[in-house]
Amino acid sequence: MSHTAAPNDAPLSSACSEFNIDSIRAAAARLHGQIARTPLLESPQLNKAVGGRVLVKAESLQITGSFKIRGALNAILALEPAERARGVITFSAGNHGQGVAAAAASAGVEAVIVLPSEAPTNKIERCRWWGAEVIFYDRATENRAAVVTELIRQRGLTFIPPFDHADTMSGQGTIGLEIAQDLRERGIEPDGVVLNCSGGGLASGVSESLRHFYPGLPITLVEAAAIGKWSRALASGEPVTLNTVPPTVLDGMAGPTTGTKCLASLRAKNPATVEIDDDEALHGVKAAFETMRLVVEPAGASSIAALLYGKVPARHRTTIVVASGGNIDPDVLARALAV
């Protein structure tokens, strides 16, 4: 893997890495034993509420509480030994940052996380817990990409992209391999998959692996109603980067950018898109908690919400969803349980 040394919010992608069922299988072999084998859960209560069968891949139970460690660890393990020895860098305090910090710790690689100086203490501490070095920048006077680029130049660090890279997408695609394996063992044939989508790493990865086993499987992407970047990108074929993103409780889907490689991969599969607003997502959080005792963050519960609100045809069908993460502020969880 060669990650270019000039990252921005939509990191440049390497042309030499592959993204297909073979790269996803290679990722699964790399990750084996290093991440949680998360369960594919089913709740009779949720089934009844939806009017069909719903199978929930609980990535909220993954190490660091989200799927992100899969892509990050696959990217790190794909590095050349000399690259690994110099360390990795990224700039998220959220699920991707924690995924990189944990993946680097697991691989014995040094990690630098670049954060704004006003980042919340608990997010800073979560990165440091894994041994990552946190470097702050001043949002008022410094450009984040310039800070990261300078650190890469000085230290020879490798940037670990959050979504738009074949190694990242392949790592997330291992979720689909596990789902397919569980479905086969249980003799279940799916009628569709519903995936929350922000950068597109999760959606492209899982779509690629599930379509290998279930050609033509209907795919629905769920995005935040206030953002709607994927419906536009899929219609036009051009990646979308928003200048501003409105505030939303769906922080896990609030990135401004659709990945270029993710878009190309997803567009070839002709997915539907649906939108979820904050209130609907909070009802999804509540449903996951009450029917499965799963703690899911709003973005992770958005696919469940899409089914509950009838936005995806799911009655008398078997639908796969990924509860992609469980990092929810206790205040937001309390708010969701009270809706």
Place this chain on the structure above:
Amino acid sequence: MSHTAAPNDAPLSSACSEFNIDSIRAAAARLHGQIARTPLLESPQLNKAVGGRVLVKAESLQITGSFKIRGALNAILALEPAERARGVITFSAGNHGQGVAAAAASAGVEAVIVLPSEAPTNKIERCRWWGAEVIFYDRATENRAAVVTELIRQRGLTFIPPFDHADTMSGQGTIGLEIAQDLRERGIEPDGVVLNCSGGGLASGVSESLRHFYPGLPITLVEAAAIGKWSRALASGEPVTLNTVPPTVLDGMAGPTTGTKCLASLRAKNPATVEIDDDEALHGVKAAFETMRLVVEPAGASSIAALLYGKVPARHRTTIVVASGGNIDPDVLARALAV
């Protein structure tokens, strides 16, 4: 299976059912595909807090939110066709009652749950959700066992015991089979298992199956400090039934009786016992939530608490625990998160 027709709080046990690794394997075959294959989770944060490796079998993610459906469904599936056709009965509104209601629904068998007329509405509704018939009795004027016995006489129902029966114990023992399978797949050798213990069905079942694969594996039973029935029963060899049980947040471990068969099976394995108080259990609930995003009820978190409070030698060791249930009142969860 033949369940006698004269239940009381310590149901009489049938002499003709077996309890051993073969009966546990037979239970696993019966339950296959009908219950959740729960994950064996590991949290680096929990490991660090304990100072050793902790593997958590998350039965809180089981259907109905506890392990109880395993024993109940195995007992129901072991019935003769004529017995099944007449239906089953039990008298718990808690995890066992929900387990019986769900198991009966799964097996297509009618279930009667006998509850005091002042039982909480949400618990009544949870039994009814599965299609069980709820029959009330007046605690002031009626004897529960007499009510159940009369219903059995009238309708030919079969009583499904909560713990002290070979079929129940064998069903709970399937948890140990799954743990052993996951350990082998991940190349992990356990140094001990810590099990919460009330009637003893979970503890005897899991101990039996784990000792088959790991002879001599140290077993620790966790019980509520205010109750302490197992330390007495194991010391004397005589089952203990308390006349009164002090109020405790550990409602899942607050039954007054040690099972006779459970005691015989456990005593032969010479387990250690430790006690957990309410505050310690709530810290266990908090730790499960914060380190694994698992919603666990106090009794289910008591084994985690025993490790966190250093009551079991776990430093530099690999310890198995079962998070046995996740049915916690939101108020109690909020209280735990605030400790």
